[in-house]
Amino acid sequence: MTSLVERYADPIRTRLHQLTDRADxxxxxxxxxxxxxxxxxxxxxxxxxxxxxxxxxxxGKAAEHFDHQSATVLGKLTTTAETLAAGYxxxxxxxxxxxxxxxxxxxxxxxxxxxGNQILxxxxxxxxxxxxxxxxxxxxxxxKLAGQYTADADTAYRTAHAALTSATTNLTALEFPAAPxxxxxxxxxxxxxxxxxxxxxxxxxxxxxxxxxxRAALSQLGVxxxxxxxxxxxxxxxxxxxxxxxxxxxxxxPHFASSQRIGKKVSEKDLAPGDLVIFSGHVTMYLGNGHVxxxxxxxxxxxxxxxxxxxxxxxxxxxxRPSVRT
Amino acid sequence: xxxxFTVRDEALGAYPATVHAIAADLxxxxxxxxxxxxAGLPKDAFGGLAHDTGFTAAVTRFSDRAIDxxxxxxxxxxxxxxxxxxxxxxxxxxxxxxxDRLAARA
Numbered sequence: 001m002t003s004l005v006e007r008y009a010d011p012i013r014t015r016l017h018q019l020t021d022r023a024d025x026x027x028x029x030x031x032x033x034x035x036x037x038x039x040x041x042x043x044x045x046x047x048x049x050x051x052x053x054x055x056x057x058x059x060g061k062a063a064e065h066f067d068h069q070s071a072t073v074l075g076k077l078t079t080t081a082e083t084l085a086a087g088y089x090x091x092x093x094x095x096x097x098x099x100x101x102x103x104x105x106x107x108x109x110x111x112x113x114x115x116g117n118q119i120l121x122x123x124x125x126x127x128x129x130x131x132x133x134x135x136x137x138x139x140x141x142x143x144k145l146a147g148q149y150t151a152d153a154d155t156a157y158r159t160a161h162a163a164l165t166s167a168t169t170n171l172t173a174l175e176f177p178a179a180p181x182x183x184x185x186x187x188x189x190x191x192x193x194x195x196x197x198x199x200x201x202x203x204x205x206x207x208x209x210x211x212x213x214x215r216a217a218l219s220q221l222g223v224x225x226x227x228x229x230x231x232x233x234x235x236x237x238x239x240x241x242x243x244x245x246x247x248x249x250x251x252x253x254p255h256f257a258s259s260q261r262i263g264k265k266v267s268e269k270d271l272a273p274g275d276l277v278i279f280s281g282h283v284t285m286y287l288g289n290g291h292v293x294x295x296x297x298x299x300x301x302x303x304x305x306x307x308x309x310x311x312x313x314x315x316x317x318x319x320x321r322p323s324v325r326t
Numbered sequence: 327x328x329x330x331f332t333v334r335d336e337a338l339g340a341y342p343a344t345v346h347a348i349a350a351d352l353x354x355x356x357x358x359x360x361x362x363x364x365a366g367l368p369k370d371a372f373g374g375l376a377h378d379t380g381f382t383a384a385v386t387r388f389s390d391r392a393i394d395x396x397x398x399x400x401x402x403x404x405x406x407x408x409x410x411x412x413x414x415x416x417x418x419x420x421x422x423x424x425x426d427r428l429a430a431r432a
Binding site: 019040165258 | 371372373374375376378379380381384385387388391392394395396398399402403404405406408409410411412413414415416418419420423427
């Protein structure tokens with residue numbers, strides 16, 4: 001007969017089951033978000049301290065540019081740390097809502113079970129005393145009792161549901177700093193002829209983007225080298241020239257030599273026009289026939305020169321083809 | 327100075343290694359630590375109601391976005407370090423250029 005009490009408790013058990021979490025794992029989520037937030041904040045403090053050290057000994061336009069970039073990164077670190085911390089708070093709220101709902105419904109189930117069993121037990125005694133109709137009355141009473149407790153369990157469930165819905169909305173609305181856009185690679189037809197000039201004849205680029213970049217770079221021959229320059233017809237530095245040339249082909253490259261290691265890495269035997277020849281602090285663009293176009297250094301102009309892969313004190317990092325996705 | 331900046335070379339020289347270390351930390355954070363912390367979270371940790379309300383999915387998306395953000399910052403810090411290295415190389419090249427010209431005039 002105990003099964004009568006249990007059967008009427010099924011709706012309450014269903015609610016309880018919905019609110020049964022893996023508390024150990026959920027708490028781990030919470031703790032890990034807090035760890036992540038703290039770690040990012042620590043990284044920001046380190047970077048801030050180091051940036052202050054170096055800018056204390058560095059003045060001029062380049063230092064100002066660095067200072068601006070540094071401030072941007074620090075801002076992103078701060079935003080990330082704050083967002084992770086806010087995420088932690090939302091997870092904490094959700095966890096509390098689930099936990100409170102579960103505790104409440106478990107208590108309701110226990111109370112109902114105890115009261116239902118009391119009613120049933122009393123009815124069974126009456127049956128033993130000869131009042132055979134007592135059991136029917138007890139069943140009706142237990143059914144009514146179960147209805148009341150189920151309603152209370154539904155209320156607790158709805159409260160938890162509302163809290164979780166709110167936490168979901170808040171968590172989704174939290175914003176991290178935008179990640180830098182990945183370079184956009186177009187599909188280009190293969191084999192494009194480029195006339196180099198200066199007695200070097202014509203070469204075949206691996207695709208239209210590389211051909212466009214080569215033509216663009218060659219169009220700037222004679223433009224003076226200026227550090228940080230990326231101004232066609234006026235001034236270029238090494239990475240400014242290659243970034244601008246590939247920009248003409250719709251491929252975005254950062255204005256730092258070693259950061260232009262983008263796209264497919266190629267070997268020297270597979271070098272093709274448009275491939276970048278990258279050093280730690282310098283970059284040139286391969287033209288073909290053993291030559292490159294480059295903005296070498298202060299006091300020189302954009303020029304064609306023989307391919308080289310060795311600069312004293314400036315490690316060679318490899319050949320890269322930005323027009324081909326890896 | 328043709329390059330238009332002044333610098334204490336030893337300070338600038340020490341900086342890239344430090345920032346590279348931080349970039350490596352952030353890169354490791356974005357690529358390993360954070361995914362380990364967040365991406366591997368069991369989806370049923372918060373129960374059936376969390377699944378029904380979309381909270382479990384929101385946690386997954388949140389962790390994915392955190393990983394993207396950490397990766398982007400790691401790249402930004404790396405670029406800072408590269409910029410300093412390049413500035414230092416230009417600084418030295420400019421110094422050498424000026425020295426060579428003075429020597430040629432002498």
